[in-house]
Amino acid sequence: MEEIAAFGVLGERLGLQLHYADVRAMAGLAARLSPLKVTPARATAIVYIALHAGCDQTTLGRALGVNRASTMKAVDELEVLGAIERRPGRDRRTNALHLTAAGETLRARIEQETLAHDQAAFGALTVAEQAELSRLLSKVRSDSASA
Amino acid sequence: MEEIAAFGVLGERLGLQLHYADVRAMAGLAARLSPLKVTPARATAIVYIALHAGCDQTTLGRALGVNRASTMKAVDELEVLGAIERRPGRDRRTNALHLTAAGETLRARIEQETLAHDQAAFGALTVAEQAELSRLLSKVRSDSASA
DNA sequence: TATTGTTATACTCTATAACTATA
DNA sequence: TATAGTTATAGAGTATAACAATA
Incomplete structure (x- = not known):
């Protein structure tokens, strides 16, 4: 990918800058997770199931932002x-999702690689800058939710 | 999509926060551009061709981060x-890409909608905060390039 | 009637590989 | 030999629509 400057006035947009930063970060994370045979999306699913053991598929899908088929x-x-494994759920329609020992x-x-990637990707920022970036991003997210 | 808090420790990662913000912003931009019959990617191509009239397809592809087939x-x-239209290029192998009047x-x-979207998506930030976000993102980008 | 999981199907985006015509 | 464009094909990732079992 070329420089943002190649897009003139629109290159100054925060949306484009945000997108470029995300594309690069996601590519780096994907490369890091690749030896574990999981994509960032699958890794996110595993982390979610770990924290919400026994959840059903519909709930997982909502958390991941995809529909039931996906x-x-x-x-x-x-x-x-x-x-993971599907176990009998709270009623006969639902599966309860659980991590296996593996x-x-x-x-x-995944947690280890992910945290290491975060450090690599955002390590150029001071701790104060990282906190500020986090604050600004959460402000952006909460606003664009209502928009 | 659910809350970032649903992902525990990993929800505090800047990478996830960045990604969520980007996904939401891109969805908003796509919705805004939809009446113009272009996706964000196509819009980016148009903007690039406008600024680099006569460029060939390989150059455009590099700027967009996709290969020649795409x-x-x-x-x-x-x-x-x-x-756009393909005109004869600098030699008989290449096309020179140009915008039509339409x-x-x-x-x-596109420029109007894109700038309006940027304002909607990042309007919750003060001008100083927007400048700071821009600075932090460019710092992240320049670092992850070398990583 | 509504919900959960499921299946079949299709669409978008992107990549790889091979071909052609030029250079 | 190398490059630009092209074509065919395939692989992710996601969506819609319909169905069966259950609530």
Whole structure:
């Protein structure tokens, strides 16, 4: 990808700057997670299931921002990977999602790699700058939610 | 999409916060550009061609961060849309990309919508905060480039 | 009637590989 | 040999629509 300056006035837009930063960060994270055989999206699913053991697929899908059909594919993949399992849920319609022992090991490695990536990607910022970036981003998110 | 808090420790990562902010901003921009029949990616191509009239497809692709095959599809679409045209290039292998009159009109509307979106998405920040966010993002980008 | 999981299907975006015509 | 454009094909990722079982 070329320089933002190549886009003139629009290159000064915060939206474009934000997008470029995100694309680069996501590519870096994907590369780091690649040896673990998970994408950032799958890794996010694993982390969510770890924190919400027994949740159903619809709930997971909502958390990930995808519909039930897409959630199916994710859950199928993670099951084939041996990271999670479907157990009987609160009623006969629902599955309760749980990490397997292998999934817990994987989750730990994901957390490690993810935090290491964060440090690599944002390490150029001082601690104060990181806190400020976090504050600004949360302000942006809460606003664009209402827009 | 649910709350970042649903991801525990990893929800505090700047990478996730950045990604969520970007996903929301891009969705908003896509919705705004939708009546113009262009996606954010196509809009970016139009803006680039406007600023680099006569550029070839390979150069455009590099600027957009996609390969030649993907660039073909983008150029084809924009040509069907009537926004750009392929003219003879600097040698017989290359095309020189130019906006049509309709493309110039479209570019103006894209610029207007894009700037309006930026204001909507980042309007919650003061001017000083916007400048600071821009500074922090450029620092992140320049660092992750070397990482 | 509404919800959950499921399946089939299709669409978008992007990539790889191979071909052609030029250079 | 290398480059620009092109084409065909395939792989992610996601969505919609419909169905069965259950509530």
